[in-house]
Amino acid sequence: MTIEVRNIVKRFGAFAALDHVDLKVETGELVALLGPSGSGKTTLLRIIAGLEWPDEGDIRFDGEDALQQGAGERHVGFVFQHYALFRHMSVFENVAFGLRVQPRAVRKSEAAIRARVHDLLDLVQLRWLAERYPSQLSGGQRQRIALARALAIEPRILLLDEPFGALDAKVRKELRQWLRTLHDEIHVTSLFVTHDQEEALEVANRVVVMDKGRIEQIGTPAEVYDNPRTAFVHAFIGESIVLPVEVRDGRVRLGASDLDLAADGAASGPSQLFVRRHDMDVGPVDSGVLRGAVRRVRTFGPVQRADVALTSAGGETLIEIDTPRDRRLAPGDVVGLHPRRYRIFAAEA
Amino acid sequence: MGLTLTWLSLIVLIPLAGLFIQTADLSPAEFWAIVTSRRTLNALKLSFGLSLAAAATSLVMGMVVVWALVRYRFPGRRLFDAIVDIPFALPTAVAGVALTALFAEQGWLGAPLAALGIKVAFTPLGIYVAMVFISFPFVVRTVQPVLQDLEAELEEVAVSLGANRWHVVVRVILPSIAPAILTGLALAFARAVGEYGSVIFIAGNLPNVSEIAPLLIVIRLSEYRYADATAIAVVMLAAAFLVIFVINRIQRRAQARAPAL
């Protein structure tokens, strides 16, 4: 099932939670809505589910107008951050809920319901917990049950709102993998909201980066990481070094000095130079376009991270760079720096 | 600490103990004879039976009031919310005379009801009305905060699973607040059984017909039949403690199953 979001606007009072949003999700995709809190990602998800209504715009499922249908008619599975399991029902009954509330005419027999629930519990590998109550489960188990419950109605679309947000780091990582595998298995069109870039990049086929009610960029994880289209995306995804620069006639100036860098077609005016930490090459003093003094060095794993004070920046600017461990640095070293890859965006007004 | 316990014992425990010591003077046979005498039995039946009916009514009307106050917006909502506490704050004697005047045959409501052939004041029906008056706020005030705090997500998830409104209310909302509802019911019942002031004016107080157990205690006391008064009181106390015990069990079970997730 494809999802088409056309020109959606949603206001809460004077605040525009969604500001003319367009998005198309293809059948079987697993798409992440990524953004800081308040970016409108959850509102978009709730509008697709039918839990909120847009002020303007259209939602289409396979070309058909979804706004004509209530949340219950859309056959959308929804998973909440805090699970929203029914406390007074056993795990089995939680999963069976969607099957039991179907109109009598289409409701399955008790035996068929049991079989289906057991299949789903097998799918999430928690059949042994069928008779427990939600309060007796761990967070990760609760979220898997919530997912099984959503899948029980054979949803055309699966929507997950910060599905791993309430879990601790280790469980979150495991569940991420597990969701990825599960999606490969069942292939239902899925959309999940997260503010965790690692989660989005690792799990999704495509990532939708949102900020202030607008979509900043849509692309594969590699695209949004390697070719961020806006300053926001560059700053939000991955760790970046940001230097305030001035573009003049195709030249890039930092303070008083002219950096020997191509402006990449950036327009003249105050701009920002973005470099990934690990894209900053370190060499002898006169190699590279920048010069700096190493202030502090720490190493963990394969990475050596150094605080470097740029001396060519006029004043003193401290940046953090990552270099491989074999390139030994020590406090006091004066080094030359050269951005291997970089992007220049116009500074925000 | 010593002071606290002493104070508590002084004011609560010793008097209650006195009550039971007094009872102990009675042989079991005497106790049984008093409790099963026709007048006592009728008074107890009337008190417990009407309290049960009143608590059930309070449950239904209390839920209607709670639902309207929590789920809907309407003009005067805050005012109506505030006056739910009137039966708590209004002295029971005042409530008693007011309800009696209201439902008496010439009263504002009594007159139209009398025209329909319904007599409220000075009948068991009047006792029931007074009991509903003093007991329904317990249901409202017990259930209201719980319904208010019930996560909207539970309803949303049920809807997205295809449940219609009826299913959402009956299968999700009501079971989720059931412990609070039962607690409210028990509190309402306990209050109705023990109520004196607001009931005796409207009751008519005819022995065996409209005489409640607390009134019979007062009558026995005024006749200096302390043993009789005590025996009735013990039965009522036992019932009250039973109710409290049940409430605690309900709450503990609900907490064990559903602590805040």
Add this chain to the structure above:
Amino acid sequence: MAEAESARAVRACEARNDALTEPRLVRLGIIALAVAFLTVFIVLPLVLVFAQAFREGIAAYIAALADPEAQSAVVLTLTVAAISVGLNLVFGLVMAWAIAKFEFAGRTLLISLIDLPFSVSPVIAGLVFVLLFGAQSALGAWLIARDIPILFALPGIVLATTFVTFPFVARELIPLMLQQGTQEEEAAISLGASGWRAFVRVTLPNIKWGLIYGILLCNARAMGEFGAVSVVSGHIRGETNTMPLLVEILYNEYQIMAAFAVASLLALLAVVTLVVKAVLERRLAEGRRQRDH
């Protein structure tokens, strides 16, 4: 085209409300039922009290209240309330403090015992004092022999009132003090404050609104108590009749207007109590919000 568009909008509106709220008719029905119920059961009786009190005019109303019997009932009620509230204030504070700040065996039992008077019929509350201090008991006989009046006198009324209002102050304070914990006092004491100063400067300001709230409810109940007081007072006219008891006597003597005049004072007390309570609840909620931040 425009019609199709508006039909679409109407359907979208229906779909939106489908399962997240009740149909409009049901909503209106529930609101109407709730409002009707509250009006019949609460507004009407309250209005009736004042209507009856003033039905013979203001002069008659004032005359009814100026009656010596009414005057003595007002004085007695105020006296009893002052003593009972005072006692429960002091001991409620001490008790809440002990429960909140110390761990000891039986703490839970103690907390549940505090609420006990709420679950005992007021008549039974009165009865236990009659059994304890009546002429038939050893203690009662001893007191009577020494001419110390308890029953059918002020001390008995105060005792019965204190019993039924016992939980109000403590039960408001315990959750407040438990939530607050002991850290602030410990900090104050570590800074050199004495225990008493720590209590006055640190504990008291924090529980101020809860304390006033408890006193308010305690006072309302103390002035309005009927069942328990009725059993122990002896109904001696002009001496041991509190206002609620006087309402009963006047009503039974068919002095309906006078009964409602006295009742109107008590009803006014209830209304004022609820208004002040609403204000205090806002303060308490603000206090909670401040602590949360």
